[in-house]
Amino acid sequence: MRENSSRRHAKMPLDVIPEPTPDSRTTFILKGLRPAFSGPGDVDFSCGNCGQILIEGAGEGLAIDDVVIKCPNCGSFNEIAPLYV
Numbered sequence: 001m002r003e004n005s006s007r008r009h010a011k012m013p014l015d016v017i018p019e020p021t022p023d024s025r026t027t028f029i030l031k032g033l034r035p036a037f038s039g040p041g042d043v044d045f046s047c048g049n050c051g052q053i054l055i056e057g058a059g060e061g062l063a064i065d066d067v068v069i070k071c072p073n074c075g076s077f078n079e080i081a082p083l084y085v
């Protein structure tokens with residue numbers, strides 16, 4: 001049997017921002033330590049403060065734009081800039 005080591009994910013920290021004004025941004029508040037999205041891509045986005053994975057497998061075919069995610073681990077608000085996707 002061959003080792004399958006082809007599943008490498010690049011890890012990119014997101015930008016931590018102050019808590020957005022309610023209703024001003026699309027905000028995901030995660031309730032568990034699981035990613036908000038999981039896709040087939042090869043980039044993981046992590047909390048810019050603690051490194052918790054917030055989005056797993058981003059890349060082509062996963063369109064996430066102008067979204068704020070509250071980290072379930074440390075409570076930081078992480079912004080996904082449109083330029084990432």
Ligand SMILES: [Zn+2]
Binds near residue numbers: 047049051075
């Ligand atoms: Zn965090």
